[in-house]
Amino acid sequence: xxxxxESGGGLVQPGGSLRLSCSASGFTFxxxxxxxxxxxxxxxxxxxxxxxxxxxxxxxxxxxxxxxTISRDNAKDSLYLQMSSLTAEDTAVYYCTRxxxxxxxxxxxxxxxxxx
Amino acid sequence: xxxMTQSPFSLPVxxxxxxxxxxxxxxxxxxxxxxTYLNWLHQRPGQSPRRLILRVSERDFGVPDRISGSGxxxxxxLKISRVEAEDVGIYxxxxxxxxxxxxxxxxxxxxx
Numbered sequence: 001x002x003x004x005x006e007s008g009g010g011l012v013q014p015g016g017s018l019r020l021s022c023s024a025s026g027f028t029f030x031x032x033x034x035x036x037x038x039x040x041x042x043x044x045x046x047x048x049x050x051x052x053x054x055x056x057x058x059x060x061x062x063x064x065x066x067x068x069t070i071s072r073d074n075a076k077d078s079l080y081l082q083m084s085s086l087t088a089e090d091t092a093v094y095y096c097t098r099x100x101x102x103x104x105x106x107x108x109x110x111x112x113x114x115x116x
Numbered sequence: 117x118x119x120m121t122q123s124p125f126s127l128p129v130x131x132x133x134x135x136x137x138x139x140x141x142x143x144x145x146x147x148x149x150x151x152t153y154l155n156w157l158h159q160r161p162g163q164s165p166r167r168l169i170l171r172v173s174e175r176d177f178g179v180p181d182r183i184s185g186s187g188x189x190x191x192x193x194l195k196i197s198r199v200e201a202e203d204v205g206i207y208x209x210x211x212x213x214x215x216x217x218x219x220x221x222x223x224x225x226x227x228x
Binding site (some may be wrong): 006035044045047048050061062074095099100101102103104106108109111 | 118151153155157159162164166167170171176188206208210212213215216217219220221222
């Protein structure tokens, strides 16, 4: 069974940093693009970032470019999102998802709240 | 960026009746490999989204055949032939052809 389990969310002050993690199981992690998608409270879905199977292909949404860094460790079946210079607009549930052209599996999400 | 526009924003439906959601993209979603990477996702209240449809019309495993997708180029439609209670929630279209990936704003389906 495919499982994606996010962790690392929490309350952070504006301007602060946070690192999200996603632990994957039930499939060959190194064979899939992985993504982060977020959803602000009561709002729609926003694609954040994607990383290729090898980690060499990196893609970012305009709203996070230069502030967020996606990475992966295929030996640990794990996906990461390093977030810095956080603002209130980054407050959202962050989902770890699998797939290149359309996420077929989603984690349960981890809530990031940016507030003083 | 490719803009995805869904309509309607809200869709009250009667159980057993059909429902239809439209999604239009600002650019063609036909990829250089010939595929059209248009997905439909469903999010029930309090749950993570779930993909229903990939590549315009292919149903994911376990999706009932009363749910179907159609369209081409820039115009796409999700249809539910007979709405059931489990169909309530928000439906999103999402394009996977161009970077950055983009979602429609969502269509809320509720029972009348």
